[in-house]
Amino acid sequence: xxxxxxxxxxxxxxxxxxxxxxxxxxxxxxxxxxxxxxxxxxxxxxxxxxxxxxxxxxxxxxxxxxxxxxxxxxxxxxxxxxxxxxxxxxxxxxxxxxxxxxxxxxxxxxxxxxxxxxxxxxxxxxxxxxxxxxxxxxxxxxxxxxxxxxxxxxxxxxxxxxxxxxxxxxxxxxxxxxxxxxxxxxxxxxxxxxxxxxxxxxxxxxxxxxxxxxxxxxxxxxxxxxxxxxxxxxxxxxxxxxxxxxxxxxxxxxxxxxxxxxxxxxxxxxxxxxxxxxxxxxxxxxxxxxxxxxxxxxxxxxxxxxxxxxxxxxxxxxxxxxxxxxxxxxxxxxxxxxxxxxxxxxxxxxxxxxxxxxxxxxxxxxxxx
Numbered sequence: 001x002x003x004x005x006x007x008x009x010x011x012x013x014x015x016x017x018x019x020x021x022x023x024x025x026x027x028x029x030x031x032x033x034x035x036x037x038x039x040x041x042x043x044x045x046x047x048x049x050x051x052x053x054x055x056x057x058x059x060x061x062x063x064x065x066x067x068x069x070x071x072x073x074x075x076x077x078x079x080x081x082x083x084x085x086x087x088x089x090x091x092x093x094x095x096x097x098x099x100x101x102x103x104x105x106x107x108x109x110x111x112x113x114x115x116x117x118x119x120x121x122x123x124x125x126x127x128x129x130x131x132x133x134x135x136x137x138x139x140x141x142x143x144x145x146x147x148x149x150x151x152x153x154x155x156x157x158x159x160x161x162x163x164x165x166x167x168x169x170x171x172x173x174x175x176x177x178x179x180x181x182x183x184x185x186x187x188x189x190x191x192x193x194x195x196x197x198x199x200x201x202x203x204x205x206x207x208x209x210x211x212x213x214x215x216x217x218x219x220x221x222x223x224x225x226x227x228x229x230x231x232x233x234x235x236x237x238x239x240x241x242x243x244x245x246x247x248x249x250x251x252x253x254x255x256x257x258x259x260x261x262x263x264x265x266x267x268x269x270x271x272x273x274x275x276x277x278x279x280x281x282x283x284x285x286x287x288x289x290x291x292x293x294x295x296x297x298x299x300x301x302x303x304x305x306x307x308x309x310x311x312x313x314x315x316x317x318x319x320x321x322x323x324x325x326x327x328x329x330x331x332x333x334x335x336x337x338x339x340x341x342x343x344x345x346x347x348x349x350x351x352x353x354x355x356x357x358x359x360x361x362x363x364x365x366x367x368x369x
Contacts, residue, residue, distance in 0.1 A: 038320060039327035041268075041363070048360050056364040060090040066113045068172055072120060075168060079161050080124075092116045094361055098354035100236040100243075101347040107180075107239035114176050115232045120169050122197060122228060124162060129205045130279065134159055138201075141166040144174075145194040180238035190238070193230035200226035204281045211296070214286050220260070223283065227266065229259035244345035254339055254348065257332040261355050264329045265362040268322060276309040278302065284325060288316045329359070 041048075065073065065088065073088045095112040103111050121144075128138040137159040143149035144166075153167040177183055177190070203222035207213035233255050237243045263283070271282035280289070280299065288294045293315055301307040316322075333352060340348040 038323040039330050040323055041326055044326070044330055044359070046356055046360060048363055052360060053364040056361055060093040060361075060365075061086060063089045063093040065089065065092055066109060068176075069113050069116055072117060072169060072172060076120060076165055079165050080127075088116060088120070090361070090365060091119050094358060095232075097357045098232075098351070100233065100240065101350050102240040102243045102345050103236050104239075104241070110176060110179070111235050111239045114173055114235050117169060117173050117176075118194075118228060118231060118235075121166070121173065122201075122226070124166050124169065125198060126201050126226070128159070128162055129201050130208075132159070133205075134162075135205075137162050141170070142198045144170045145191050145198060147191075177235070177238065180235075181241050182238045182243075186234050186238045190231060190234040193225075193234055194228070196225040197228045197231065200224070207281050208279065211280075211289075214281060214289065216283065216286055216290060219281070219283050219286050223281070224256075224259045224263040227259050227262040229255050229262055240345075242345055247343045247345050250339060250342045251346065254336050257336045258352070258355055261329050261332050261336075262358060264325050264332075265359050268325060269362050269366040271322075272309070272313045275313060284316065284322055287321050287324075288319065291319065291321075293319055 069088070069092065073085050077085060092112055095115045096108075099108060099111060121141075125138055125141060128134045128141070136157075140151050140155060140158055140163065143151040151163075151167070151170075153163050155163065177187075200222045203213070203218070204226070207218070230252065233251065237248070267282045267284055271284040274280075274282050275285060280286070280294075285294070294312060298307065298312060302309060302312060333355065336352050336355075337349060340352075342348075
């Protein structure tokens with residue numbers, strides 16, 4: 001059975017309970033379908049088929065990168081080689097569509113380039129944490145976003161390849177951001193938001209070693225920040241002279257919904273691969289563990305080679321948990337669109353359209369990242 005044809009029956013276990021907001025916000029949220037009602041990807045009203053998949057892949061592969069970004073990709077692959085050039089081309093291609101409408105044309109490419117380089121910084125740290133278990137190098141590179149800290153890029157007792165690439169990546173981000181018309185105005189919140197991404201990666205590492213932390217409450221609290229959408233929005237507003245600061249508060253509230261949507265889409269296409277890699281921090285897997293579908297005995301059997309990730313995935317598929325996450329994605333999309341009229345300087349509907357394009361891209365690139 002294809003993944004898209006699976007159905008869910010455990011929404012309560014997999015969906016985050018909304019937190020209280022302002023009283024006036026409650027009036028804008030209509031009755032949604034019950035939380036127990038699952039949704040398949042086919043029911044998201046997204047235009048998606050093999051032709052669209054092939055077009056996305058072709059256009060992403062053909063995307064031309066700006067000079068500085070192209071240099072960093074080549075340098076990254078030469079020195080470390082953990083990630084493919086395709087991932088960077090795809091992300092730059094994505095950010096051309098997922099950008100706040102207030103970014104003027106003369107700054108659009110630079111903003112897209114910075115956001116793509118930010119994902120390289122994120123990938124460096126993520127790989128150091130999960131692939132190499134190198135916390136010393138991880139935290140040295142992370143100092144770039146920590147308060148009153150500065151990385152020592154020349155430390156010879158750490159992974160010099162990662163330090164070398166990390167220095168070039170971060171200094172390129174910093175140099176280009178300082179060209180933004182409103183850099184100083186939004187610099188503090190940018191570094192704050194980047195620290196949340198670092199914290200999300202550290203949470204994933206700690207949760208992998210301490211199963212008690214692998215619960216949906218903490219996963220929803222920490223893990224979405226690894227998508228860095230707050231940081232991406234910070235970049236966009238830095239390069240937007242006409243952005244109205246009065247839009248910032250509601251924008252950040254909506255970004256929480258959109259960042260969760262990104263996290264869900266990423267989980268939907270990667271949880272099976274991560275299970276094969278003995279990474280149990282995806283929300284879909286955590287939900288299965290909380291339901292008792294996966295226990296420590298099964299994890300031990302997988303680690304010992306006595307069962308396979310595919311067998312465990314089949315067990316999860318039968319419970320239809322994945323579609324409950326898809327239903328959550330849909331609810332968040334609806335809630336975001338309901339707030340479109342609140343903004344004077346941005347077209348929120350266009351940005352949510354970009355999130356739909358992102359979900360199409362998630363589906364198209366399944367198995368390629």
